[in-house]
Amino acid sequence: MDPDFDALRLVDERLRWLSAWTIHHANHLRESGDGLKIGGHQASCASMTSIMTALYFHALGPNDKVAVKPHAGPVLHAVHYLLGSQTRAQLEAFRGYGGMQSYPSRTKDRIPVDFSTGSVGLGVAITAFASLTQDYLIAHDLMAPEAAGRMIALMGDAELDEGNVYECLIEAAKHDIRNCWWIVDYNRQSLDATTADRMFSRFDEIFACCGWRVVTLKYGRKQQAAFAAPGGDLLRAWIDACPNADYAALTYLGGAAWRERLLKDLGGAVKPLLDAHDDQALADLMTNLGGHDMETLVEAFDGAQDDVPTLFIAYTIKGFGLPFAGHKDNHAGLMNPGQIDALRRSMGIAEGEEWAPWAGLGGNSVEAAKALVEDSRIARGKTARPWRVAEVPAIAAPAGAEQSTQAAFGRILLDLSRAGGPLADRIVTTSPDVTVSTNLGAWVNQRGLFRRQELADVFAAANIPSAQKWGGHQAGQHVELGIAENNLFLALAAFGLAGELFGERLFPIGTVYDPFIARGLDALNYACYQDARFMLVATPSGVTLGPEGGAHQSINPPLIALGQPGLRHYEPAFADELATMMEEGFRLMQAEDGESVYLRLTTRAIAQQPRADEGWKADALAGGYWLRAPGPGADAALIYCGAIAPEALAAWEALKEDVPGLGLLAVTSPDLLHRGWSERRGARWRKGASAPSHVERLLAPLSRDAGLVTIIDGAPASLSWLGGVMGHKVSPLGVDRFGQTGNLPDLYRAYRLDENAVIEATAELFLAD
Ligand SMILES: Cc1ncc(C[n+]2csc(CCOP(=O)(O)OP(=O)(O)O)c2C)c(N)n1
Numbered sequence: 183m184d185p186d187f188d189a190l191r192l193v194d195e196r197l198r199w200l201s202a203w204t205i206h207h208a209n210h211l212r213e214s215g216d217g218l219k220i221g222g223h224q225a226s227c228a229s230m231t232s233i234m235t236a237l238y239f240h241a242l243g244p245n246d247k248v249a250v251k252p253h254a255g256p257v258l259h260a261v262h263y264l265l266g267s268q269t270r271a272q273l274e275a276f277r278g279y280g281g282m283q284s285y286p287s288r289t290k291d292r293i294p295v296d297f298s299t300g301s302v303g304l305g306v307a308i309t310a311f312a313s314l315t316q317d318y319l320i321a322h323d324l325m326a327p328e329a330a331g332r333m334i335a336l337m338g339d340a341e342l343d344e345g346n347v348y349e350c351l352i353e354a355a356k357h358d359i360r361n362c363w364w365i366v367d368y369n370r371q372s373l374d375a376t377t378a379d380r381m382f383s384r385f386d387e388i389f390a391c392c393g394w395r396v397v398t399l400k401y402g403r404k405q406q407a408a409f410a411a412p413g414g415d416l417l418r419a420w421i422d423a424c425p426n427a428d429y430a431a432l433t434y435l436g437g438a439a440w441r442e443r444l445l446k447d448l449g450g451a452v453k454p455l456l457d458a459h460d461d462q463a464l465a466d467l468m469t470n471l472g473g474h475d476m477e478t479l480v481e482a483f484d485g486a487q488d489d490v491p492t493l494f495i496a497y498t499i500k501g502f503g504l505p506f507a508g509h510k511d512n513h514a515g516l517m518n519p520g521q522i523d524a525l526r527r528s529m530g531i532a533e534g535e536e537w538a539p540w541a542g543l544g545g546n547s548v549e550a551a552k553a554l555v556e557d558s559r560i561a562r563g564k565t566a567r568p569w570r571v572a573e574v575p576a577i578a579a580p581a582g583a584e585q586s587t588q589a590a591f592g593r594i595l596l597d598l599s600r601a602g603g604p605l606a607d608r609i610v611t612t613s614p615d616v617t618v619s620t621n622l623g624a625w626v627n628q629r630g631l632f633r634r635q636e637l638a639d640v641f642a643a644a645n646i647p648s649a650q651k652w653g654g655h656q657a658g659q660h661v662e663l664g665i666a667e668n669n670l671f672l673a674l675a676a677f678g679l680a681g682e683l684f685g686e687r688l689f690p691i692g693t694v695y696d697p698f699i700a701r702g703l704d705a706l707n708y709a710c711y712q713d714a715r716f717m718l719v720a721t722p723s724g725v726t727l728g729p730e731g732g733a734h735q736s737i738n739p740p741l742i743a744l745g746q747p748g749l750r751h752y753e754p755a756f757a758d759e760l761a762t763m764m765e766e767g768f769r770l771m772q773a774e775d776g777e778s779v780y781l782r783l784t785t786r787a788i789a790q791q792p793r794a795d796e797g798w799k800a801d802a803l804a805g806g807y808w809l810r811a812p813g814p815g816a817d818a819a820l821i822y823c824g825a826i827a828p829e830a831l832a833a834w835e836a837l838k839e840d841v842p843g844l845g846l847l848a849v850t851s852p853d854l855l856h857r858g859w860s861e862r863r864g865a866r867w868r869k870g871a872s873a874p875s876h877v878e879r880l881l882a883p884l885s886r887d888a889g890l891v892t893i894i895d896g897a898p899a900s901l902s903w904l905g906g907v908m909g910h911k912v913s914p915l916g917v918d919r920f921g922q923t924g925n926l927p928d929l930y931r932a933y934r935l936d937e938n939a940v941i942e943a944t945a946e947l948f949l950a951d
């Protein structure tokens with residue numbers, strides 16, 4: 183049965199109105215409180231309402247998930263307002279505290295938002311990884327094939343300039359993803375101006391060569407009819423050749439300008455065609471692009487019902503139907519009160535009826551529009567998150583007098599795999615081409631690569647000796663990625679939302695070189711912003727990666743972790759610490775108030791600590807514990823984090839006689855200590871007295887005048903702030919210049935991380951300035 187196109191058009195118009203009005207209300211009617219501009223993007227919304235109408239009220243099925251272009255957020259809220267799942271109060275509070283968010287947010291908005299968006303390009307790419315996640319779940323019998331939905335990105339054309347889109351396109355092709363639609367709102371305008379013409383006809387080729395079907399929706403029905411009239415072929419050729427900027431400017435200028443220009447360029451041959459249209463009709467004709475034409479959109483969506491990944495290039499006008507349509511400066515443009523009034527009147531909406539969903543429509547139209555909306559198959563409410571699905575077994579530290587945390591990590595995963603069980607079965611590992619060098623090899627040998635189609639291990643078949651099995655199959659649990667780190671974080675985001683998106687929680691573990699976290703930082707932040715849950719294992723840390731040199735040595739990741747919400751940094755020095763932290767990590771990944779975990783590891787094998795009991799564990803999980811307890815009123819403490827534990831221990835041995843009560847504090851999470859400390863300071867004002875934070879308790883035994891030496895193979899500021907907790911003096915040791923190649927004694931000497939440097943830094947505490 184044909185959809186009710188008239189009803190679709192009514193809904194389209196209503197979405198255009200409601201999104202514009204929501205933004206107008208926030209900027210012009212609501213008390214601002216601070217005089218700051220509030221903002222919003224009326225033009226970007228108007229550009230997309232037809233596409234979103236055809237999608238939400240015709241094409242979308244209940245299992246489909248959508249990432250909406252960030253600045254079209256108000257349209258998504260308007261969709262839910264019409265559905266009855268968004269309140270007027272939330273619309274009125276747009277961009278206000280506690281109101282609907284500027285850009286769709288999974289965690290903060292009250293309507294169901296499948297993917298948060300905001301940083302352009304990332305919302306596009308995550309849909310490809312969500313498709314991969316869906317295929318993974320189906321292959322592992324965690325989801326019925328019939329329950330598969332489409333992962334859809336509604337994207338702005340400027341997002342096609344984001345490199346991460348192409349990185350992901352390539353990765354997606356390698357994994358043969360399916361059930362993915364990317365719909366480009368091709369208005370040929372970005373934030374600053376109209377977009378360059380040169381890539382104009384190239385995007386389709388790029389996608390086609392990656393195996394995508396490309397559907398271009400260029401002309402609406404009116405234009406197609408005009409092309410069939412005398413002179414129509416000339417008009418069509420002219421449209422095809424028209425530069426972006428000209429098209430946009432003429433759109434803004436309107437019917438008379440179109441007429442003048444077309445007559446000038448095409449002459450008398452098109453005069454009859456033009457004469458058949460008055461100025462308004464001519465403007466309507468020239469802006470009747472595919473992305474605003476309901477029949478064209480519906481036909482395109484209906485025509486792509488198989489699982490082939492599909493790019494729809496929907497030509498649109500930025501600001502369609504609004505007074506600044508096509509103007510190059512319209513991105514953040516707001517209609518003034520006179521203009522919104524005119525728009526209201528043109529839509530037949532009475533003053534005071536602005537929020538009424540169907541104001542100004544006659545009875546039959548209202549019924550038809552309501553019926554259409556009620557028939558929409560999309561979810562009205564948020565789904566509950568599936569907390570706690572796997573019991574976490576006790577994780578034992580691997581045996582070995584000398585171990586590195588990276589080797590211990592590989593060993594722990596291997597042990598988990600051998601022991602089997604629900605947790606091991608739901609772990610999915612992934613790595614951007616550093617699987618073997620980050621010690622995931624043994625796990626992969628056990629659990630295999632994930633591939634939808636069988637991947638033969640050619641080397642094994644040819645009996646070529648290799649420690650690494652590299653065969654892929656449907657039951658595999660390691661997703662091998664190409665080298666682009668950004669994709670790692672997007673994959674972790676998608677796998678880490680498997681529970682929320684598909685009802686089955688996975689435990690994604692991603693390994694990466696610590697310095698190259700920086701390459702995927704925005705995607706990491708994006709993953710955390712959506713509260714995706716994953717374990718990031720980054721290794722090796724700091725200049726301890728001696729011979730590899732400065733390009734591979736990581737300095738600032740502990741600072742990144744310190745500033746990253748939603749991600750808990752643990753930096754173990756010993757294998758038993760790591761085992762404890764991984765166990766805690768698996769719990770955190772599925773706890774309602776949990777978070778993701780970042781483990782910063784090292785390849786340096788060090789002597790392990792004998793333990794008298796397990797008393798250290800709780801403190802280690804809280805961010806730090808005394809490896810050598812300080813005496814009461816001690817004048818100094820050594821505080822270290824991670825790989826340089828042996829140097830700190832050696833210095834402690836050398837100094838303990840001279841500095842009575844000298845303590846040695848193992849900081850296992852600068853991040854947690856800092857959080858606890860600042861939370862405590864704030865709690866005093868927010869909720870009255872509160873217990874001292876963990877770091878305050880740790881430092882309490884020291885004398886008020888004590889000095890601290892902090893030592894980390896990374897940015898010294900990661901620990902030097904500890905002086906602020908009690909007002910202690912600090913000598914901060916760490917790496918604040920680019921690293922070099924060398925052996926550890928040379929490097930630790932050069933970067934002042936050796937025993938001697940710790941002794942000197944301690945002496946410095948006692949010297950008068
Ligand atoms: C990574 C990133 N860079 C910059 C911005 C700021 N920004 C928001 S929208 C936009 C341009 C969007 O143009 P387009 O994608 O074509 O959307 P349109 O509004 O034209 O539909 C920019 C630069 C952003 N949100 N994210």
Ligand SMILES: [Mg+2]
Pocket residue numbers: 338339340367368369370371372500
């Ligand atoms: Mg655009």
